[in-house]
Amino acid sequence: MMKNYGKAANKLDPSRFAILSAGQLEDIHRATLALLSNTGVQVDSKKARKLFASAGAKIEKKKAAKIVKIPASLVEECINSAPGYQTYRGRLAKYDYRAEAGSYSFTTFGECTGIIDLKTRAVRQSAKDDCCQSALICDYIDAVKVVERPLNPSDCPVATQPLHNAEAIFSNTAKHSFIGPGNAESLKRMAKMAEACAAGSENFKDRKIFTATVCPLSPLTLGEDCCEIIMEAARLGIGLLIFTMPLAGATSAVTMAGTLVALNAEILSSLVLAQLAARGTPCTYGSAGTIMDLTMVDAALGAPEMAVLSAAAAQLAHCYNLPSLVCGGMSDSKLPDAQTGYEFSYSAMLCAMAAGNFISGMGVLEKGITFDYAKLLMDAEMADYIITAASGIDTSPENLALGTIDEAGPGGEFLTHDHTYNHMRSQSTVEKFDRRKRQDWLEAGGKDLAQKAYEEAAHILAEHKPAPLPGKAAEIMADIIRQYEIELGIGK
Amino acid sequence: MYEYEAISQTVIDGDTERTIQLIEKALKQGFLAEKILEEGLIIGMNSVADKFKHQKVMIPEVLRSTRAMHAGMVTLNSSLQKSHKLEETTVFIGTVAGDLHDIGKNLVKMVLASSGVEVIDLGIDVSVKKFVQTVRKEKPQYLMMSSLLTTTMPVMREVIEELENRNLRSGLKVVVGGGPITDLFAAEIGADLYFDDPFRLREYLMEQHRPR
Numbered sequence: 001m002m003k004n005y006g007k008a009a010n011k012l013d014p015s016r017f018a019i020l021s022a023g024q025l026e027d028i029h030r031a032t033l034a035l036l037s038n039t040g041v042q043v044d045s046k047k048a049r050k051l052f053a054s055a056g057a058k059i060e061k062k063k064a065a066k067i068v069k070i071p072a073s074l075v076e077e078c079i080n081s082a083p084g085y086q087t088y089r090g091r092l093a094k095y096d097y098r099a100e101a102g103s104y105s106f107t108t109f110g111e112c113t114g115i116i117d118l119k120t121r122a123v124r125q126s127a128k129d130d131c132c133q134s135a136l137i138c139d140y141i142d143a144v145k146v147v148e149r150p151l152n153p154s155d156c157p158v159a160t161q162p163l164h165n166a167e168a169i170f171s172n173t174a175k176h177s178f179i180g181p182g183n184a185e186s187l188k189r190m191a192k193m194a195e196a197c198a199a200g201s202e203n204f205k206d207r208k209i210f211t212a213t214v215c216p217l218s219p220l221t222l223g224e225d226c227c228e229i230i231m232e233a234a235r236l237g238i239g240l241l242i243f244t245m246p247l248a249g250a251t252s253a254v255t256m257a258g259t260l261v262a263l264n265a266e267i268l269s270s271l272v273l274a275q276l277a278a279r280g281t282p283c284t285y286g287s288a289g290t291i292m293d294l295t296m297v298d299a300a301l302g303a304p305e306m307a308v309l310s311a312a313a314a315q316l317a318h319c320y321n322l323p324s325l326v327c328g329g330m331s332d333s334k335l336p337d338a339q340t341g342y343e344f345s346y347s348a349m350l351c352a353m354a355a356g357n358f359i360s361g362m363g364v365l366e367k368g369i370t371f372d373y374a375k376l377l378m379d380a381e382m383a384d385y386i387i388t389a390a391s392g393i394d395t396s397p398e399n400l401a402l403g404t405i406d407e408a409g410p411g412g413e414f415l416t417h418d419h420t421y422n423h424m425r426s427q428s429t430v431e432k433f434d435r436r437k438r439q440d441w442l443e444a445g446g447k448d449l450a451q452k453a454y455e456e457a458a459h460i461l462a463e464h465k466p467a468p469l470p471g472k473a474a475e476i477m478a479d480i481i482r483q484y485e486i487e488l489g490i491g492k
Numbered sequence: 493m494y495e496y497e498a499i500s501q502t503v504i505d506g507d508t509e510r511t512i513q514l515i516e517k518a519l520k521q522g523f524l525a526e527k528i529l530e531e532g533l534i535i536g537m538n539s540v541a542d543k544f545k546h547q548k549v550m551i552p553e554v555l556r557s558t559r560a561m562h563a564g565m566v567t568l569n570s571s572l573q574k575s576h577k578l579e580e581t582t583v584f585i586g587t588v589a590g591d592l593h594d595i596g597k598n599l600v601k602m603v604l605a606s607s608g609v610e611v612i613d614l615g616i617d618v619s620v621k622k623f624v625q626t627v628r629k630e631k632p633q634y635l636m637m638s639s640l641l642t643t644t645m646p647v648m649r650e651v652i653e654e655l656e657n658r659n660l661r662s663g664l665k666v667v668v669g670g671g672p673i674t675d676l677f678a679a680e681i682g683a684d685l686y687f688d689d690p691f692r693l694r695e696y697l698m699e700q701h702r703p704r
Contacts, residue, residue, distance in 0.1 A: 421552040
């Protein structure tokens with residue numbers, strides 16, 4: 001898989017497939033502007049409220065909360081000042097990934113708190129080692145262009161978990177990553193760690209190797225840390241992934257349209273704050289909206305509503321000329337079984353058709369809380385299928401092949417024709433999915449897909465080496481974390 | 493040494509022109525035809541077969557290699573002593589009655605021909621009678637039957653039963669293959685051999701008829 005890194009991006013005409021018609025998109029946009037100016041959003045940071053107020057937003061007190069009502073003109077002006085589609089820089093230039101209108105790729109979903117242990121196959125809490133290993137496998141998988149931090153290092157002190165996670169990810173992949181810094185202070189330290197890792201590479205001063213993830217709270221709330229991170233990232237010139245997760249029926253309206261409007265409002269209000277803090281701050285539009293299953297009273301991430309919201313969100317983001325990260329391919333199953341395969345396939349396919357730039361959900365089981373290596377690698381193989389299927393059919397004269405068909409003639413064959421030889425590599429191939437005859441499959445051990453995927457994971461972990469960190473980056477990262485832990489009174 | 497390796501490589505690359513060129517050069521330089529065959533062409537083809545087995549090459553590439561191999565054999569032909577036992581192996585092949593699907597049969601033919609085995613092709617839609625008459629007349633070492641349709645598979649059983657009724661089985665190996673055929677089916681109808689790809693068949697023949 002690794003050999004294909006950097007090949008032409010998977011790209012579609014974004015207008016080819018649409019969940020929402022042009023009229024519906026306009027309805028959602030208008031409704032969002034009305035919601036932001038009439039109902040407004042709760043903003044928990046005083047500094048952020050000041051910024052909003054200075055730009056013409058109205059601040060109102062509603063019980064204990066401070067509501068910011070944002071005029072439509074300000075929202076639209078800020079959408080225009082965001083830089084739009086962008087390049088996500090890796091530690092090395094060859095890992096740079098340019099997200100464009102119509103391009104799509106696949107990634108993990110952060111952050112799972114549990115993992116199916118590769119050796120024992122039992123579920124346990126995830127630890128820092130798991131953060132390292134999952135990042136290493138993401139480094140290997142070609143379909144992953146940017147790594148969304150997959151796991152939580154629960155064996156590290158809570159206050160510095162984001163830094164430990166960043167250390168694990170920066171050390172094990174040279175690809176760009178999305179990481180939630182937790183708070184602004186932590187973000188500053190993470191930025192220093194990232195700088196040390198990009199040292200010496202091309203344009204290293206502008207080389208921001210991670211994007212800071214922030215999560216507005218549904219419904220319609222920008223918490224204090226969320227605001228502080230947005231403003232700090234803007235100051236540091238670090239991009240933001242604004243990732244919101246309304247749950248229809250619980251933290252947003254039960255209907256899809258109502259949820260989409262709220263999701264859009266939460267993202268756009270955060271984007272306005274980022275642009276007010278520093279014009280030109282890169283923003284990625286992130287959707288994890290889905291339903292609260294009102295029978296189970298729990299979020300459902302394999303649900304079709306999540307897929308349709310994600311596809312619609314990708315379309316909205318495209319209208320705003322913004323890159324998108326949308327959830328697709330997650331499963332509510334507890335193990336890498338048939339449910340998992342179905343849930344990944346249909347929803348990731350829908351998101352790919354909608355050209356979500358980062359389709360987030362690889363490796364994720366159990367409503368986004370449990371990570372599994374088998375699912376990660378099964379998903380990687382399915383991603384290759386999706387890329388082939390979503391690419392459609394090339395109808396150029398070379399592909400119509402009339403000359404070739406004529407040469408072979410009725411009753412002829414194509415196996416030995418040059419045209420076949422020249423185009424054979426365009427065919428899909430399999431690594432773990434099995435197309436062999438039963439006897440051959442049995443002779444090779446008769447293993448099911450999940451078993452093969454676990455074995456592949458062990459093999460990658462043993463063999464794959466990420467591009468090495470420059471000079472003293474490892475020591476600098478360790479020092480930054482140690483120093484912060486001492487300051488917080490949790491260090492040794 | 494280097495010459496053999498270079499010839500192997502032309503087979504692996506499926507570069508027919510270069511195969512011929514290098515063989516002609518090697519013969520002029522006095523290399524033995526038998527050695528060129530064994531250590532150049534066959535080693536190259538074995539490598540292709542191995543890659544195919546492990547899904548590292550695709551069939552159009554393999555066919556280019558078989559073409560290069562075949563051209564190499566033809567180039568060597570006049571210089572080879574006829575002691576090479578593969579060349580004495582007689583094989584008849586056909587697609588059974590009711591079945592017009594011969595791509596698998598043709599693949600077998602191409603792969604075996606490239607290894608110097610002469611395969612006589614009875615064509616498609618071959619009747620039980622035709623198979624039986626051929627065996628009686630030609631007394632081949634191998635009779636190979638293919639079918640792609642599940643509806644034509646029973647014809648293979650009929651051919652074998654008819655061969656038995658007429659006492660034509662001794663000294664003959666019946667080989668079956670094709671899309672829906674399995675080793676279980678082959679055993680059930682009393683076939684001697686079943687292979688699911690042409691290279692396993694080739695491997696078997698090379699093993700059985702290796703010059704000793």
